[in-house]
Amino acid sequence: MILDNFKGAMAGSGAFTPKFIIIVTWKNMTFANRRYDRPLKTNTYQMVIGTDEKETFVFFNYEWITWITHLDNYDGLNGPAAYVGFNAGNSTRSHEFAPYSQNPRISLLPLIGYANNIPGRAVFQVHDVLFPGSCVDKSLDPTLPDRMGLTTSVNYISSLGGELLEVTGPCFWPDSRITCRFDSILVKGHYVSTNVAICVTPLIMFEGYVDLIVTVDDKTYFYTRMYIQSPESRREFDVFVEPTELIEKNPDTIDGEPEQILTIRWKTDIGDEKDPVTVGIWAYQELDQTLYPR
Numbered sequence: 001m002i003l004d005n006f007k008g009a010m011a012g013s014g015a016f017t018p019k020f021i022i023i024v025t026w027k028n029m030t031f032a033n034r035r036y037d038r039p040l041k042t043n044t045y046q047m048v049i050g051t052d053e054k055e056t057f058v059f060f061n062y063e064w065i066t067w068i069t070h071l072d073n074y075d076g077l078n079g080p081a082a083y084v085g086f087n088a089g090n091s092t093r094s095h096e097f098a099p100y101s102q103n104p105r106i107s108l109l110p111l112i113g114y115a116n117n118i119p120g121r122a123v124f125q126v127h128d129v130l131f132p133g134s135c136v137d138k139s140l141d142p143t144l145p146d147r148m149g150l151t152t153s154v155n156y157i158s159s160l161g162g163e164l165l166e167v168t169g170p171c172f173w174p175d176s177r178i179t180c181r182f183d184s185i186l187v188k189g190h191y192v193s194t195n196v197a198i199c200v201t202p203l204i205m206f207e208g209y210v211d212l213i214v215t216v217d218d219k220t221y222f223y224t225r226m227y228i229q230s231p232e233s234r235r236e237f238d239v240f241v242e243p244t245e246l247i248e249k250n251p252d253t254i255d256g257e258p259e260q261i262l263t264i265r266w267k268t269d270i271g272d273e274k275d276p277v278t279v280g281i282w283a284y285q286e287l288d289q290t291l292y293p294r
Contacts, residue, residue, distance in 0.1 A: 006050050006057055009115045009123040010133025011166035011196055012153040013057055018050030031070040041066040041076050045109075057133075060084075060097075060122040062109040081106045086130060095130040097122065099148075105141050112137060114171060114194035123195075125151075135171035135195035138220055150214055150224040159228050161203040167214050169222030172197045176216050182226065183210040204228050 006016050028042040043066060048059040067076025084101040087094045100106045113134040115123035123133040131151045138144050153166035165180075171194055172178060178189030180199035183206070189197045197214070204210065207230045214222045242263045 002048070002050075005059075005116050008193065008196075009057060009059070010125065010131075011151050011168040012125060012131070013123075013133070014153070014166070016050075016055055016057060017052060018057070019052045020050070022049040023047070031067050031073075031076050033070065033073040034076065035073050038074060043067060056126040058086075058124045058126055059115065060109075060113070060124075061118075062113075062120040062122075064110055065107050068104065068106050077104075077107075084109075086124070086126065095124075097132070099136075099141070099144055108140055111140065117194045133168050133195065135168065136222075137171040146221045147213075147223040148221075150212065150222040152212070152224060152226070156227040156229050157201045158231065159204050159207060160231055161201045163201045165199045165201050166192070167197050167199060167212075167222075168195050169214055170216045170220045171195065172216060177218065179215045179218075181211075181213045181215070189214065 006018060007014055025046045027044050030042050044063040046061040050057050068081040069079035071079035081102050081104055085096040100109055110120040113120055113122035115121040115134060125131040133151055136148060150167055150169040157163050172191050174191055178197050180187050180189045182202055182204055185202045187199055187202050189199045192198055206228055209225050209227055212224050212226045
């Protein structure tokens with residue numbers, strides 16, 4: 001079951017299967033220097049680390065939080081809240097779990113996250129850069145800022161569109177109106193789980209970075225940058241079109257040539273012989289005198 005939890009936890013984790021898993025549980029932890037004439041307050045939380053030696057995903061599971069600081073020995077609620085996040089161990093790199101760490105809203109941790117649709121479960125992908133995978137429910141704290149960070153399954157997409165892009169950021173509900181705006185192009189988002197939605201990428205005749213903004217019910221904005229790649233840079237070498245010397249010619253030099261027969265072949269270990277095949281033909285040319293290709 002825990003292997004399936006990793007697969008559906010956040011955008012980009014669908015193909016992940018860990019080789020090793022470490023589980024650490026802190027059960028009924030109280031705070032130092034508490035007054036023994038006061039009722040006992042405890043916190044229970046857990047960390048689950050899964051890795052395949054290439055990628056690493058981490059769960060933070062919070063069962064309950066009843067105190068947030070050890071500096072208040074009377075109630076555990078008044079004073080600087082605890083730090084929540086990651087430390088690289090090299091004294092220079094760390095990641096703070098915003099907007100909850102060192103903030104009174106840290107007490108909301110058992111109510112947020114929604115990895116695998118479970119309240120209190122936060123998830124992160126840990127690599128050279130750390131990607132948060134927990135949804136943020138702004139209704140729990142209306143003071144949270146707009147344009148919060150968005151996590152996507154990939155950081156680049158083809159300009160031809162038609163790709164399924166997973167996004168994680170705001171909390172989604174089955175009846176939510178989800179929209180994804182790539183630069184100025186608006187497409188409809190589709191609910192997958194509380195912390196994952198899918199957008200079908202549109203045709204964007206541009207190469208370079210564009211803004212991606214995801215909204216829920218027209219009022220919650222989450223933001224990131226996506227790199228748009230040209231068809232040439234995204235060529236898939238599982239499919240071959242021959243003769244290559246013809247398809248790589250400048251289109252302006254082909255007009256006067258006789259008709260040619262192109263052969264399309266692909267690796268036989270992909271799919272089944274009876275699978276339907278759709279062939280799309282695109283013309284693409286970049287001109288020096290204009291910003292946009294045609």
